[in-house]
Amino acid sequence: MHRKVSDAVIRRLPRYYRQLALLEEEDVRKISSLALSGLMNITASQIRQDLNCFGGFGQQGYGYNVAELRHHIAHILGLTRQYRMIVVGAGNIGQALSHYANFTSEGYDVLALFDTDPALIGRTFGQAEVLDGAGLAEYLSAHEVDIAAITVPAGAALSVAKLCADGGIRALWNFAPVDIVLPGVAVENAQLTDGLMALTYRLCDLKAEEEPDEGQGTDTKVE
Amino acid sequence: MHRKVSDAVIRRLPRYYRQLALLEEEDVRKISSLALSGLMNITASQIRQDLNCFGGFGQQGYGYNVAELRHHIAHILGLTRQYRMIVVGAGNIGQALSHYANFTSEGYDVLALFDTDPALIGRTFGQAEVLDGAGLAEYLSAHEVDIAAITVPAGAALSVAKLCADGGIRALWNFAPVDIVLPGVAVENAQLTDGLMALTYRLCDLKAEEEPDEGQGTDTKVE
Numbered sequence: 268m269h270r271k272v273s274d275a276v277i278r279r280l281p282r283y284y285r286q287l288a289l290l291e292e293e294d295v296r297k298i299s300s301l302a303l304s305g306l307m308n309i310t311a312s313q314i315r316q317d318l319n320c321f322g323g324f325g326q327q328g329y330g331y332n333v334a335e336l337r338h339h340i341a342h343i344l345g346l347t348r349q350y351r352m353i354v355v356g357a358g359n360i361g362q363a364l365s366h367y368a369n370f371t372s373e374g375y376d377v378l379a380l381f382d383t384d385p386a387l388i389g390r391t392f393g394q395a396e397v398l399d400g401a402g403l404a405e406y407l408s409a410h411e412v413d414i415a416a417i418t419v420p421a422g423a424a425l426s427v428a429k430l431c432a433d434g435g436i437r438a439l440w441n442f443a444p445v446d447i448v449l450p451g452v453a454v455e456n457a458q459l460t461d462g463l464m465a466l467t468y469r470l471c472d473l474k475a476e477e478e479p480d481e482g483q484g485t486d487t488k489v490e
Numbered sequence: 491m492h493r494k495v496s497d498a499v500i501r502r503l504p505r506y507y508r509q510l511a512l513l514e515e516e517d518v519r520k521i522s523s524l525a526l527s528g529l530m531n532i533t534a535s536q537i538r539q540d541l542n543c544f545g546g547f548g549q550q551g552y553g554y555n556v557a558e559l560r561h562h563i564a565h566i567l568g569l570t571r572q573y574r575m576i577v578v579g580a581g582n583i584g585q586a587l588s589h590y591a592n593f594t595s596e597g598y599d600v601l602a603l604f605d606t607d608p609a610l611i612g613r614t615f616g617q618a619e620v621l622d623g624a625g626l627a628e629y630l631s632a633h634e635v636d637i638a639a640i641t642v643p644a645g646a647a648l649s650v651a652k653l654c655a656d657g658g659i660r661a662l663w664n665f666a667p668v669d670i671v672l673p674g675v676a677v678e679n680a681q682l683t684d685g686l687m688a689l690t691y692r693l694c695d696l697k698a699e700e701e702p703d704e705g706q707g708t709d710t711k712v713e
Contacts, residue, residue: 275497277688280687282679285684308671343691344690345693360586375683375686437697438692444508446508446531459587460596460598461501461508463637464503464568465501466676467573467637469661473675473676
């Protein structure tokens, strides 16, 4: 069903999807790779190359059919069905995930949160209740769950991940600052500070470009 | 100061950094690319290639010096200084970011949150107070801020981003589901559902690998 595509392309697909959905809302029917490039900070040739991975939907000189392309990307991303999600760890990030309105509109249902803190058990965030973490394995034997968001502290993350995998969950959305490697399980690393570090890297890069060493001009430096 | 490296490498650097910090805590002094690979779901040859981008710190047969490599990556990522951050939008995600303990330990200080909701203005999340969003431009003219986390609704994101850029902020950590393109400003896209979509893609991929069409065997299919 899927071609093998690079991680970098997979990472850009949701951005195309969002951008096309926005264009569709604005009643834009066709768009060129060049116009899309101006909206997205991706070069037009990169856009053409990415979308060609999936068969290519553009016609030279005519641009892309917005609705068709959005629909096709939705299909590729697996967005044409509902996903049942649990959130393990009902701290700040877990609560925010459960509240986050976009989820349900995009086809993600948060069924329950889990935590071991008695002050949190029984509370409701968004539509979902916090259940006792001690009952997680039992819950998974009774409920089919597609995705677990892991928002527990680093030290607990791997054991929680294993518990989820043993309970039949094949997709982990990991916010804990540890790498999780489990055979046959898809893991998306959503560690917030990782993104922040990538940002500070690029900030340094910007400043290095603008502030060359005195007397050296603007040549790119390699040290 | 910086070499130009690909976005994919930049994205893996924080993971190396975290993993090396963990190893250093456990008093591991040297590690081979192969051992690192087992911990990180990155192939050993990819690891060697990534780290060679920055000069290469391994010695064949000896592995990497953990402390030295971690220190060097910290330097590359710009983690050897403090960053002043504001959070624009004090909803669930903004509150979670302000609370998130890792930030201060990694060198990020949240100075203030901004929101236009009178029910939020004056409240404190983590160490930072919610200020009136109407005063953002004035605040930026009086305070030097390195990074703005944007956690406002999609419709407001671009105008907030412009306000921040006009106020001298050069790095935006964007949680709003729109692409922000501003000249001379580094933008890290942290749209949560983007990560979730990449995860469902990979989940579909896993299932496709395991459940080949009847009679077709396990050949990779391209449709």
